[in-house]
Amino acid sequence: MVSSPKKKSFSVQNISIEGNIGSGKTSFTNYFLNNPNIQVFPEPIDKWRNLCGHNLLDLYYADPVKWGFAFQMFVQKSLMDIIYKPTKCPYKIIERSIYSAKYTFVENMHNKKTINDVEYLVYSEWFDFCSKVLPLKIDLIIYIRTDPIICYHRIKERGRIEETMISLDLLNELHELHESWLIKKYFTDFDIPVLVLDGNQSNKFMEKHASQVMKDMFENIIIHKHLSNNCDRSPLKQLYGNCSKFYDF
Numbered sequence: 001m002v003s004s005p006k007k008k009s010f011s012v013q014n015i016s017i018e019g020n021i022g023s024g025k026t027s028f029t030n031y032f033l034n035n036p037n038i039q040v041f042p043e044p045i046d047k048w049r050n051l052c053g054h055n056l057l058d059l060y061y062a063d064p065v066k067w068g069f070a071f072q073m074f075v076q077k078s079l080m081d082i083i084y085k086p087t088k089c090p091y092k093i094i095e096r097s098i099y100s101a102k103y104t105f106v107e108n109m110h111n112k113k114t115i116n117d118v119e120y121l122v123y124s125e126w127f128d129f130c131s132k133v134l135p136l137k138i139d140l141i142i143y144i145r146t147d148p149i150i151c152y153h154r155i156k157e158r159g160r161i162e163e164t165m166i167s168l169d170l171l172n173e174l175h176e177l178h179e180s181w182l183i184k185k186y187f188t189d190f191d192i193p194v195l196v197l198d199g200n201q202s203n204k205f206m207e208k209h210a211s212q213v214m215k216d217m218f219e220n221i222i223i224h225k226h227l228s229n230n231c232d233r234s235p236l237k238q239l240y241g242n243c244s245k246f247y248d249f
């Protein structure tokens, strides 16, 4: 008896929300909270603030040279934990990824000698192990692209106690590193599609962006359910391709 070709099952699609400190990632992520097709995993900042009673975020900002390496190793571990958390939803949204931690924060710390060459090498060995050896997969990045000066004012407004030291210079440096990574595609072996959204806009517009993304995702599930075995492209790659895309409202 000849069996008919099986339809592919829908593997979970991982989407990470990226952008500078204060760019609006958390607010954007919150729009997806009550969608039954999407499970949202917020950034594990509470863990960074309380590792067995130690506030690593605070230690880091108080003495970056002493604590930068330990802090970033822990950030990497906590972000890895999230990508492995199971979900029954077809889409998983995570805020930040090991990629942004490495390509923006750690690169910046190394450039400024906050972490030394040996620490950088040890970190990079772990990063390579996590990103290549383990079956880690992110299917789409949504980049909330926000002017550093706007990020600066938002950070001042929210008044997170550990972040009083954050300067506009730091935000400019991190912005440039996000741009190199996600717009200029500096890391050539990084081929995850990037959807770029203008984070300078009001909440009303960001909500519209989120609705459009959810609509795309819903349609994408329907389309993917009808794909046969010989299509091996990830559904989100099919949707967004390899180039950046802006929604225009």
Ligand code: TTP
Pocket: 019, 020, 021, 022, 023, 024, 025, 026, 027, 043, 045, 057, 072, 075, 096, 100, 101, 102, 105, 106, 163
């Ligand atoms: P973000 O990850 O940028 O989160 P956020 O709350 O600022 O995001 P948004 O305002 O866009 O919703 O940074 C959280 C804090 O952690 C911030 O002080 C920067 C710090 N951090 C690092 O120092 N290194 C890292 O690798 C990451 C991911 C964050």
